[in-house]
Amino acid sequence: MDWDKLLFNAAVFVAGVFMLDYGADKFIDHTVIIGQRLGVSQTLIAVLTAGAEYEELAVVIAAVLQKQSPLALGNVMGSTISNILGAFSLGLLLHPGPIAFDLSAKVYTALLLSSTTTFFILAYFNMLNKITGGVLVAIFLMYIICTCYAIHKGVMEPPEASDSDSDSDNDTSDDGHSYLPSRPQGNRVQDESETSPLLTNEEALIAWKRAPRSLFYHIFQLVMGLLALTISGYLLSRSASVIADCFHLSGTVVGLTVVSFATTLPEKMVAIISGSRGHSGIVVASTAGSNIFLLTLCAGVIALAGLSADKSDHVLLFELLFTWISSVMLFLAVFVRADRAVGALFLVMYVAFLILEFTVYRR
Secondary structure, eight states: OOHHHHHHHHHHHHHHHHHHHHHHHHHHHHHHHHHHHHTOOHHHHHHHHTTOOHHHHHHHHHHHHTTOHHHHHHHHHHHHHIIIIIIIHHHHHHOOSOOOOOHHHHHHHHHHHHHHHHHHHHHHTTOOSHHHHHHHHHHHHHHHHHHHHHHHTTSOOOOOOOSOOTTHHHHGGGGSOOOOOOOOSTTOOSSOOTTHHHHHHHHHHHHHHHSOOOHHHHHHHHHHHHHHHHHHHHHHHHHHHHHHHHTTOOHHHHIIIIIHHHHTHHHHHHHHHHHHTTOHHHHHHHHHHHHHHIIIIIHHHHHHHOOOSOTTSOOOHHHHHHHHHHHHHHHHHHHTOOSHHHHHHHHHHHHHHHHHHHTTTOO
């Protein structure tokens, strides 16, 4: 084994994960601000930014362009499984009290089960082609339109954002009104001290930082976010492919395990925070919304690009069944029962899935 090659690509993979998170944050935060500046409906902004798996979409597009469709398809399926068994389970385990789900959570879960069943049928019968790919993309567009209408009418709540909000504190405040507290006047003396110019400069700097940014600034940041997503997608898909070769693993296995685990880290963080604070609806909506995005738009892009003709690197029935069963279990958890025991069961199943992929179903 070429250790130098392996370690270098492992470092590239880790760097790609950080760049992916940075790009997703920039893209989402500045999309919201630009939408607000241009007067775009907040409902549409919420749906397009919340629960949207732009990380996976970037990886999928990069992998498809590099003729690595098995890696892309594996990432979609692995992320779907990871969001439910790896992220949703953490939300259940950390939930402080009784768990109850509202109508929105149940609607999103039912839509997810329908989307997963459709994907399972298409993949099992080898029907993922340009026609069905177009249908999946059309289903995603219909999902967006119907969700926007339902949210506008107050029937549903939008899925919560699946990415971290590290930039939101700085960027969203650009459109807010921030005022500096006035300096006390009582102790002001006639002769200003030598530190007065320094204090004035500091206040001027703070005021400059709090001043609203121009629309051009946010457009530039949005472009930078898209650029980071594009580069990170290339880095992840390329490095994952090399790592797979080093360990003699197929692209499908790497996509189902390593890549999907890394790209769903933001969802796991959202589940941990939301679950610990008792926001069970956020955990479900984030999970279901993300997976609908994956199984319609991302899967549709892969189908439109065409699957690899290499029969030695394709998804197995076990993996398809695990993808579908995970959605069924989420549906049952939301409609029947969800507690810490269910969360523990989900997490054990996810660990078992990873072990089986690296042992029994390794290829």
